[in-house]
Amino acid sequence: MAYAAVISVLETLIELQDESKLQNIPYPRSEVRTLENNLTFLQSFMKAENPGVEDLEVEIRERMYEAQDALDSNISNFILNSKSADWVEDNYISSFSRDLEKVNADVGFVTAAARMLSPIDVRPLLLMPPPPQVSHRSSIVGREADLFRLKSSLIAPSSALHTVSVFGDRGIGKTHLVQTVYDDPDIVWRFKTRAWAEVPQFYSKKEVLITLLRCMKGFGSGKGQEIAQDKLAKRLSNYLSQGSYLIVLDGVCNPEAWDNLKELFPDWGNGSRVMITTRPQEVAQYAKIGNKGSLEKILPLDGEEPWDLLQSVVFRYKACPEKLVATAKRVSANCKGLPLAIVTIGGVLMEAGTKDWEIAASSLTGCGDCDELIDAVMSLSYKSLPQYAKACLFYMAIFPNNYDIPLSKLYKLWIAEGFIDKNDKVNSLEKMCEECLSLLDKRGIVFVSERNHLGKIRTCRVDGVYHDFLKKKAKEDKFFHVINGYMSSFPDKTWTHERFLIRENVQFADGDVLKSENPAPTVRSMLFDGAHEQNPMWVHLDFKLLRVLDALKIRFYGFPDEILKLIHLRYLALTYPGEIPEEICGLWNLQFLIILRQLSSKTSEVVSRLPLEIWNMSELRHLQLIGRDLPAPSTSSPKLENLITLLDVSSHSCTPEILKRIPNLKKFGVRIESPALDAAEDMSFLSHLTLLGNLESFKCVVMHPDFESQVASPNPNVSFPATVTKISLSGCGLSWENMKTIAKLPKLKSLKLRWYAFRGSEWKQEGDGKEHKGFPKLTFLLLEDLDIQSWKTSSGHFPWLQNLVIRHCYKLKEIPAAIGNIPSLKKIELVDCNSSALKSAEKIKEVAQQSRGHIGVHFHSSHDD
Template sequence: MISKACNLTADQIDHIDFFYNQLTFLATILKDLEEKQQQLNHEAKNLTMQIYSVISKTRQLIRFFDVQVPGQRDINNGDSFFDILIGTNIMEEIKMIEEKVVQFYDRINQIQLLQIFNDGVHSSMSMENRTMVDEEITVGFDDEALTIKRLLVGARKQLQMISIVGMPGLGKTTLARKLYNDPYITHYFHICAWTYASQLPRKTDMLLDILRSLYVNEMENMTNEKLGDKLYKKLKGKRYLIVIDDIWDIGAWVDLKMYFPNDNNGSRVLFTSRLKELAMHASPDCHPHCLRFLTEEESWELLQRKVFQNESCPPELIEIGKQIMKKCEGLPLAIVVMAGLLAKDNKAQVWWKQVAQSVSSYIVSDPNQYLDTLALSYNHLPRHLKPCFLYLGAFPVDQQISVQKLICLWIAEGFIQKIGQRSLEEVAEDYLMGLIQRSLVIVAQKRFDGRIKACRMHDLLRDLCFKKVREINFLQCAHNYEDTSSSNSGNIMFPNLECLRHLEALKIQNKFSFPSNFREVKFPTNVKRLTLIYTHIEWEDISILGMMLPNLELLKLEGDAAWGQQWATTDGGFPRLKFLKLKFLNVKQWITCSSHFPSLQHISLEVCPNLKEIPSSLGDILTLQLIEVTYCHFSVEESVRKIKEDRESIGNNWLKVLIRNLSGKLRKIKRALEIIG
């Protein structure tokens, strides 16, 4: 009937198919309950009546359709079916019943009805694995589990491979075990088995794992062929679920798949992997299920439950605890690692504050629980991808990385090798996709055409990058605050910088003070564009940049790049500078003359609240075309207007002035309110 409803969407059909499977399961439970009436307690008997009610109501809905469309069940009458569906709210009724069915599943878990069915269900999960799952706290997997459960018990009869893909620590194995232990799953499949593939899978070990979980004996001294034949015969004719955990190599799947019979009875193979490409290759007709990160609410719940079990977090620790939780960025394994650390002294506020100040370092320094897991992903990378992965660690924390910029940097560093007739850019895009498919890089933005515009890296993977970088001396890192006070800190921060003879654009961003011997830093003389952020260089040293960089055309000073209240430029100045930007600086006074900036064309001032005015002498620069002022003191705005007026008074109308301030925004808001009335 449903298959002929041509006007139903695929989602609606899948929804009804899934509901059908749920009712089939309830009918099976009902039959078993009736056979064991004498063994049931009051609550279980009450469930029997509720199941009867659900099935009865479903029959009423089907009869209602038959009455509304008599004699049309064998014709393609999708329009009529859709009209009745909407007119009678049948889908809403089905949704209500489905919610009740889900409640039944929860109730069945609570009263452990699964014990009633143990005699009739051929569940092969070992008691050792059951204990491990029962003790494991899972949070935030309900929607994920439901999505995959629909695939596992869906209407498709052919053998189907379903994959769970994600970066290390997202909970792929945890979710797979949650599904494997689900009472509906264990009842729906006649046989369930689990094996672990690992980074170096052995066919013999995997076959033995599956057979042992099926309680097969007498397997000693058997060849792989005989083990495979025994497995095939054990599975033949039965609806089975095989879980292959942590698969790295498509060869592991190829070695096993011949022993999984396809009897068109709804059998499934579920595997977890970090490699999306592998999952797509193993099952091209079923898109991999990519795990999401936990929400903040889910993360906080998991942290509390792991640290305090059934108790709530003390009020004095909530704020600190949430700081720690946020730094884990929704990665379940990171939260679990931190919870283990906090639980050592779960009510000491001082200890929690120490942990909060250095979350990432604690996680990375825990080799048994976290770093070894992440390092597996790195160690398994092809040689050509390793430098590309490590290079990502050079970008600031939480920064979206422009793919176009990243590719240019990879090419400039010599990481990309020419392949056939393809351009270096095309090869670099493939390299990036390789890292994304291995769940080591996260897609941050996409273009309209579906290509990746920006990417990012999880903080904890970035920490792994830094650790590996130090081990192999891949990059020179200068990010530890305590290093900056050393006498040779300038050499530590910029070793052999002058050797980059062809470098034209340089951006330096620090969160600590620049070395005191700044004048000894040797910049490449060909640099044309320089950006300094949070460098805290004294204004006196900024003034000599023009002499240190004779070809400098663009200078951006942002976020306390310069330190001090007065900037007095000197003779020689910036002979070729065309663009000057001052942003988020605390300078109060700017003293200069036109001869210090003879080529300047564009000045941009943004959020410099203490600056009183722009020097009037800048108006004498003949090349000056544009002055931008954004959210500065009104006296700065007045000085800029005065410069423009003076230029116009002598017939020079080329100078443009753009002023953006809060009063302009307020006027727009008021106008909008007036229009609203």
């Protein structure tokens, strides 16, 4: 029965991928490929009558039934519902993906058990052709044996802490191979905690700690710098003590780095592992803990492996055209067995003609060592990019190697620099940014390092080897210049550079910088990326052509008047507590204006507004104004048609007169400092938000709520436009009655409620669950620091909920049992909740395991930090 069940699921998978069958049903390709690979192995394993087959037959059969159920139900869902008016293909794909992720986790577990019993190295891991939207980085052709060895080292039956040192030449594929193992379902299941950190030559132990903790969700992106290093180390130790862990340290350069970091990883006797990647063998040997470690040397591909890999990248496992075979094999041979070179050049040649193949073969001929070869390949890859993508890629190299670049900032800088332009197909600059990043990702040049809870990319980074190439080329082209140390002025030789990144904030001495009557005429961008300055500084900013000025980390004596003359500015970010001069409205090119306050600055009780002339700044796309507001418009004030983001204003910027003049706003953030001081600071503005017909994301934070004395509507009319997908509320003190309006929003996917966002002991949702009564698209729900005691709901209120997070809700007695009946639910996370709530979550988990499948339940106490 088990063997027949495997064959049945395999047949379904084959049909699903056959475009001539099943009405071209869309499906999650990555999950399907993973499942097919595991099933192919199980088929061979069972057919070979390996010892131990009988012991696994029942488990294999049950997993196959689950897989078949998941496949069939989703196929039926598509066929029966795809014609209806409210059908959303993205939601269907998301649901299908969730189902198969769970199936793959279970099948991966039984497959791992079968592999341990198999006396032969069955090679099922050769991936199917990746679809066009998937990066060719996923290919592991020729690395099946290496992958099997690394996995075996990690799951070896030993309780002692082991190090696995992976070493080899530049471009040999160490990081990608380790990443593949790191994400393998068998490994994910084996280790309770996994974390990954790069260790560049000039690394910071504190940054490594922060990176590891972020992987463990110890805190979010951008957090952690304010915590002392010893406290971070203690927090990491507490996380690692909770079960077996896998830590990856990528790019360790010398033995000293390992000596400095190894103390962070205690041996709890639970089978934990630390993997490092490095080029020098001596570093790998040094990191080996006596007999409790292993060395894994990664060698170049040989034999037919380079040719197979090139074909898989370029032709998607189809046959190479006969007229190209000879030239293509020359290209393959010239890559010297280096996967990085093969994959990169393959990305260049995916749609190339015969002439391009000849150019590639000739360009790689005669490269002496690996470094010369990789530089040649990188150069070809860069040259083959569309023109609009080259500058965008170059700009990413301004950031440090292995630095997680926030996309929210990167896209703004790309647009401000003028790298992005609309075309006939895409008329949104932000969409063009997304297309550019997608192209770079497909080419294997950049990769995603963090996503938000809705799966959207939050940060990305440039591939390390490509970063080295870009830095070298940027220096040759004088594209940007990085200043790493304190100095009184720019050195003369840098005046020809257009962009400066100052990693140690520069104190320019008055006069020293003025080397001529027109100093630094080509400087277009200045980004100060050092530590936040505690004392005021004088910084020379008299660069007439400056387009981008990011000085958030500089503290000024007063508003720098030089800025008012920089009429080419498109991006201006300052930290300044005082009044903004009206002359700033003369910066007619300004698209991005960010003016924050120092954290220690006391917010004035007087409402501070920007000058009225701000309404004439038609190019504005992004405004972030802590402690300031938009002015009330006059009857003749024009609309800010291009403004799509407005952040950190108070409710004084939420009048109907103002909202009507920002009709295309998509992201809106309200920050109320002290509502008890001003009768106008109440929640009644929430009734005006329907005037924003394109709003997608809304956030409101009341910083110092005083529910006893503040003047607020006891039950304000809360109303949101139907376009909203994300809502985050904190300190608002709303009644749970207002939730009925929010629950009806048709596109809402994320709801975060913090610090008495809603008040009241009971949240009761109407309906018996027989039909969907609310939150039709919600996938993420956060309840934090609320006084709620009782929550009554049914699964029908949250048909698509995936993640439920409850933090510091000490009075909440239990999580409704109906939550466990939500088919899409994947995880419940509780932080500092009472024991009865924890028990209810465990009960939900137990019931789910007996019926609908696994739900992850995670507890955490801040006392452990």
